[in-house]
Amino acid sequence: MPGSGLGRRRAWLQANALFVVGVAAVLTLCFVGIPTHLGQDGWLALLAGRIVSAHGIPHHDYLTVMAQGVQWTDQQWLAQLLMYSLWQLGGLQVLTVVYVLVTGAAFAAALAAARNLGGQDLHILMVLPAGSFFYLATAVSIRTQGFIYPLFVATVWLLASEFPRARIKDGARGRPSPWRAYLVFPILLLWSNLHGSVTLGVGIVVLFGVSTLVNDVVDNGLRGLGNVRAWSFVLLSPLTLFASPYGFSMVHYYSVTLMNSHFGNLVAEWKPVTDYLVLAIPMMVLIATTAVILARTMRRTPLFDYLLLATLAVGAVIAVRNITWFGLATVILLPPAISRFRNDRPAPLRNARINRILAETMIILTVLTAVFVLTRPSSWFESSYPQSTITTVQRLVDQNPGVKIFADVRYADWMVWHDPALGGRIAYDTSLELLTPAQLKAIALLSGSANPSARRILKPYGIWVLYPGNHLADKVLLSQPGVQTVVKNKRVIIATNHLGGAVR
Numbered sequence: 359m360p361g362s363g364l365g366r367r368r369a370w371l372q373a374n375a376l377f378v379v380g381v382a383a384v385l386t387l388c389f390v391g392i393p394t395h396l397g398q399d400g401w402l403a404l405l406a407g408r409i410v411s412a413h414g415i416p417h418h419d420y421l422t423v424m425a426q427g428v429q430w431t432d433q434q435w436l437a438q439l440l441m442y443s444l445w446q447l448g449g450l451q452v453l454t455v456v457y458v459l460v461t462g463a464a465f466a467a468a469l470a471a472a473r474n475l476g477g478q479d480l481h482i483l484m485v486l487p488a489g490s491f492f493y494l495a496t497a498v499s500i501r502t503q504g505f506i507y508p509l510f511v512a513t514v515w516l517l518a519s520e521f522p523r524a525r526i527k528d529g530a531r532g533r534p535s536p537w538r539a540y541l542v543f544p545i546l547l548l549w550s551n552l553h554g555s556v557t558l559g560v561g562i563v564v565l566f567g568v569s570t571l572v573n574d575v576v577d578n579g580l581r582g583l584g585n586v587r588a589w590s591f592v593l594l595s596p597l598t599l600f601a602s603p604y605g606f607s608m609v610h611y612y613s614v615t616l617m618n619s620h621f622g623n624l625v626a627e628w629k630p631v632t633d634y635l636v637l638a639i640p641m642m643v644l645i646a647t648t649a650v651i652l653a654r655t656m657r658r659t660p661l662f663d664y665l666l667l668a669t670l671a672v673g674a675v676i677a678v679r680n681i682t683w684f685g686l687a688t689v690i691l692l693p694p695a696i697s698r699f700r701n702d703r704p705a706p707l708r709n710a711r712i713n714r715i716l717a718e719t720m721i722i723l724t725v726l727t728a729v730f731v732l733t734r735p736s737s738w739f740e741s742s743y744p745q746s747t748i749t750t751v752q753r754l755v756d757q758n759p760g761v762k763i764f765a766d767v768r769y770a771d772w773m774v775w776h777d778p779a780l781g782g783r784i785a786y787d788t789s790l791e792l793l794t795p796a797q798l799k800a801i802a803l804l805s806g807s808a809n810p811s812a813r814r815i816l817k818p819y820g821i822w823v824l825y826p827g828n829h830l831a832d833k834v835l836l837s838q839p840g841v842q843t844v845v846k847n848k849r850v851i852i853a854t855n856h857l858g859g860a861v862r
Contacts (some may be wrong), residue, residue: 368714371714371717371718372711372713372714372717374717375713375714375716375717376479376483376713376717377466377469377479377482378717378720378721379713379716379717379720380469380486380490381462381465381466381469382717382720382721382723382724383720384462384465384490384494385458385459385462385724385727385728386720386723386724386727387494387498388458388461388462388494388498389455389458389724389727389728389730389731390727391498392454392458392500392731392739393738393739393740393741393742394742395498395499395500396450396454396500396739396740396742397499397500397501397768398767398768398769398770398771398772398787398788399499399500399501399502399503399788400441400499400500400501401771401772401775401788402771402787402788402789403434403437403438403441403442403501403502404438404441404442404445404771404775405421405771405774405775406432406434406435406438407438407439407440407441407442407443407445408442408775410432410435410438410439410442411439411442411443411446415432415435415603415604416430416432417429417430417431418430419789419792420781420782421774421781421782421784421787421789422770422782422784422785422786422787422789422792423762423782423783423784423785423786424785424786424792424793424797425786425789425792425793426782428792429607429610430789430792431604431607431608431610431611432604433550433551433553433554433602433604433608433611434502434551434552434553434554435551435603436548436551436552437502437505437506437551437552437553438502440505440552441453441457441502444456444457448732449736450736450739450740451731451732451733451734451736451739452732453500454500454731454739455728455731455732457500457504458728459728460504460505460507460508461497461498461504461507463508464507464508464510464511464686465490465493465507465686465689467508467511467512467515468489468493468511468686468689468690469482469486469689471511471514471515471518471690472485472689472690472691472692472693472694474515474519475515475518475519475690475691475693475694476694476697476698477692477693477694477696477697478693478696478697478700481692481693481694481696481697481700482689482693484693484696485688485689485692485693485696486689488640488643488644488685488688489685489686489688489689489692490685490689491640491685492637492640492641492644492674492681492682492684492685492688493682493685493686493689494685495637495678495681495682495685496627496678496679496681496682497682502552502553503553503555505552505553506549506552506553506555507682507686509545509548509549509552509559510555510558510559510683510686511686511690512541512545513542513545513546513559513562513563514562514666514686514687514690514691515690516538516539516541516542516545517539517542517562517563517566517662518660518662518663518666518690518691519538520536520538520539520566520570520662521569521573521660521661521662521663522660536587539566539591542559542563542566542591542595543594543595543598545559546559546560546563546595546598546601547598547601549598550598550599550600550601550602551601551602551603554611554612554615554616555683556598556599557599557612557616558673558683560595560596560598560599561669562666563591563595564591564592564595564596565662565665565666565669566591566662567588567589567590567591567592567593567595568588568592568665569660569661569662569665570585570587570588570591571583571585571588571589571592572661573661574588599612611791614791615791618790618791618795618798620795620798620799620802621790621798622677623798623799623802624767624790624798624801624802625790626678627677627678627679628677628678628679629677629678630675630676630677630678631674631675631676631677631678631681632675633678634678637678637681641674641675641681641684644684644688645671645674645675648667648671648688648692651692651695651696651699652664652667652695654699655695655698655699658698658699659695659698663691663695666687666691667684667687667688667691667692670683670684670687671684740772742849743769743772743849744845744847744849744850746845747769747773747823747845747850747852748773748776748777750844750845750852751763751773751777751780751821751823751852752777754820754821754844754852754854755779755780755783755821758820761783761819761820761821762783762785762818762819762820762821763780763783763784763785763819763820763821763822763823764785764815764816764819764821764822764823765784765785765822765823766823766824766825767786767787767788767790768825769823769825769850770784770785770786770787770788771787771788773823774787785819786801800815801815803815804816804828816835816855817855819855820854820855820856821852821853821854821855822835822841822851822852822853822854822855823850823851823852824850824851824852824853825850825851826846826847826848826849826850826851832851835853836851836853838855840855840856841853841854841855841856842854842856
């Protein structure tokens with residue numbers, strides 16, 4: 359009966375009102391902030407996606423001066439193609455809305471996983487503020503990484519549910535069939551063509567295999583080392599790193615990205631979390647709280663949970679870009695741990711009708727916000743970028759067709775996206791892994807000072823497109839002989855360098 363179906367939906371919404379409100383609030387905030395969340399990584403993804411769509415996967419760089427001809431292993435090719443296809447389907451409007459929905463779905467799935475693993479609703483709500491804060495700290499950025507969050511949640515959920523738990527929420531399923539854990543392999547195969555964080559996915563699967571082996575040894579002695587199933591996860595999952603059109607050349611890609619200490623000098627997300635007090639203090643509080651909770655449930659929490667949370671906590675401290683993974687993992691694994699040592703009974707529904715109305719209101723608000731984004735002009739999505747930059751640079755290039763351009767990484771791929779003719783004359787772009795350590799070190803000098811080495815870097819380039827954040831360095835650079843400022847405002851500085859063969 360239609361009425362009964364409507365009644366069931368209302369009952370479900372009433373029972374899950376606070377979670378619906380939380381997810382809807384996350385989506386709404388992400389929708390509203392889209393113009394500030396579309397940055398250099400997003401423009402590179404669109405630019406590379408266009409190349410893949412037109413010419414297939416690239417093998418050598420031809421977009422920049424510094425990396426001209428260098429081997430380009432475009433590991434994220436599939437995610438880039440997906441983003442470009444979404445842009446073709448409906449412009450930045452459809453691309454950004456779908457992206458936000460994907461990241462929101464991952465967050466909602468994390469809540470569902472916490473429940474399934476035994477977390478009481480009250481305890482999920484306790485963890486939700488901290489977990490969502492760290493998830494959203496970097497997840498809001500529109501880039502290829504966003505399509506990985508559902509895969510991360512699915513991997514953790516699948517593997518965590520393999521271990522028996524002392525206290526399972528009413529209605530949650532018991533231990534699943536042993537074969538279900540093998541679903542992580544097709545997930546990894548897809549992941550390996552979407553984003554380099556597949557190394558994290560492989561690490562999670564290896565931790566699962568090690569945890570299974572340790573548990574078997576504890577139960578059966580050394581005979582436990584013969585657990586073929588556990589070894590299959592440990593030994594086979596790393597092979598998925600090479601399930602790419604690039605094959606074993608991926609070894610070079612992972613070595614120059616994961617082991618590159620110079621990224622931290624150029625990219626904020628590669629810096630340690632301790633460099634940012636606004637993140638460091640709550641992160642340390644969450645790590646300490648997690649440690650206390652796990653210590654209280656030492657004999658009732660699976661070893662896998664310990665190893666995974668500890669590994670992700672270390673990664674979050676090492677680099678800001680990793681705090682998203684730790685935030686998601688705490689949403690999934692911490693509430694069940696709290697529920698194992700707390701005796702709180704499920705809180706009775708208070709003001710259930712008001713909660714349902716609030717949830718319905720938030721759903722409507724989220725839908726309206728999505729419609730708002732879908733109806734915005736393309737200029738709205740680029741409102742944080744100075745639109746006149748493209749025409750100004752084109753005019754300067756027309757005056758001297760052979761000129762080279764030194765553009766801040768924020769602008770490089772954005773400029774080439776709008777004017778493909780600028781490709782090949784830009785100094786470097788967001789694909790920092792293509793640069794040598796010496797080049798990375800040289801570029802880092804520009805953000806710290808304007809010493810002679812920094813000036814030598816800029817000398818061959820006739821047009822400079824700088825981000826006006828390094829006030830002292832910019833002041834010194836712009837005062838050099840032969841340098842003429844064309845545009846200078848709060849968003850961009852455009853200058854010509856006559857010593858570099860610029861505009862006459």
